[in-house]
Amino acid sequence: MAVIHAMKIVTAKAVTLVKNNLEFNELELELKEYAKEHKVPIIFDEGLSFLEAIIRTKRPINILEIGTAIGYSAIRMARASGSNVYSIERDLNMYNLAIENIKRAGLDNKIHIIFKDALLAFDDVKDIKFDLIFIDAAKAQYHKFFDLYTPLLNENGVVVCDNMLFHGLVEDKDNIENYSRSVRGLIRKLNEFHESLLNNSDYDTAIYDIGDGMSISVKK
Numbered sequence: 001m002a003v004i005h006a007m008k009i010v011t012a013k014a015v016t017l018v019k020n021n022l023e024f025n026e027l028e029l030e031l032k033e034y035a036k037e038h039k040v041p042i043i044f045d046e047g048l049s050f051l052e053a054i055i056r057t058k059r060p061i062n063i064l065e066i067g068t069a070i071g072y073s074a075i076r077m078a079r080a081s082g083s084n085v086y087s088i089e090r091d092l093n094m095y096n097l098a099i100e101n102i103k104r105a106g107l108d109n110k111i112h113i114i115f116k117d118a119l120l121a122f123d124d125v126k127d128i129k130f131d132l133i134f135i136d137a138a139k140a141q142y143h144k145f146f147d148l149y150t151p152l153l154n155e156n157g158v159v160v161c162d163n164m165l166f167h168g169l170v171e172d173k174d175n176i177e178n179y180s181r182s183v184r185g186l187i188r189k190l191n192e193f194h195e196s197l198l199n200n201s202d203y204d205t206a207i208y209d210i211g212d213g214m215s216i217s218v219k220k
């Protein structure tokens with residue numbers, strides 16, 4: 001798979017997951033099906049495989065997730081590690097579905113959902129130290145989420161961001177004028193975020209062409 005290094009961004013191509021050891025239980029398969037049917041943008045298998053590998057290696061005690069949706073990735077992360085997952089969601093319908101799904105998974109003692117806009121939820125988690133922060137919400141706000149929540153990251157903590165290549169659009173600089181204004185705005189914001197991450201000397205960052213693009217930033 002392509003590793004996107006320093007300021008050089010290579011053309012995004014779809015990375016196919018060749019082999020993995022992901023196993024899904026019945027509930028998770030149902031959630032995947034639900035997401036497909038209702039166009040809920042849950043994490044791709046490739047991305048999940050990457051994230052779970054990080055979680056098994058790091059064994060985080062506390063994970064912060066920004067963007068719960070139906071609770072799919074929160075459930076997988078809690079299952080992979082036994083970690084406590086704190087996850088923030090601003091959409092009431094998603095929040096209700098997540099609560100129900102997490103109960104069904106028997107993980108309501110491990111996963112705590114905060115029903116708020118993540119830009120307004122700092123006080124809800126400010127007393128917790130996190131070993132992993134997974135950013136997977138409104139792309140235009142990634143930079144703000146990063147700045148707001150990374151003060152809660154432990155030494156050697158990691159920040160993982162999903163959808164960093166935004167279906168390859170971030171890379172597609174030659175065709176940028178073909179997209180709508182709002183999409184162009186998002187692409188510009190994501191590119192700015194890429195640069196700020198790669199220039200942030202407090203973190204070692206790599207952006208991978210996995211799933212919809214995933215970054216990992218390790219606190220130095």
Ligand code: SAH
Pocket residue numbers: 040041042043066067068069070071072073074088089090091094116117118119136137138141
């Ligand atoms: N992590 C989930 C998918 C999240 S989809 C999974 O892989 O299973 C993104 C979610 O982020 C959506 O449900 C959306 O409502 C939520 N979201 C977007 N911006 C947000 C914000 N500022 N605060 C809280 N939630 C937000």
Ligand code: MG
Pocket residue numbers: 041042043136162163
């Ligand atoms: Mg995502």
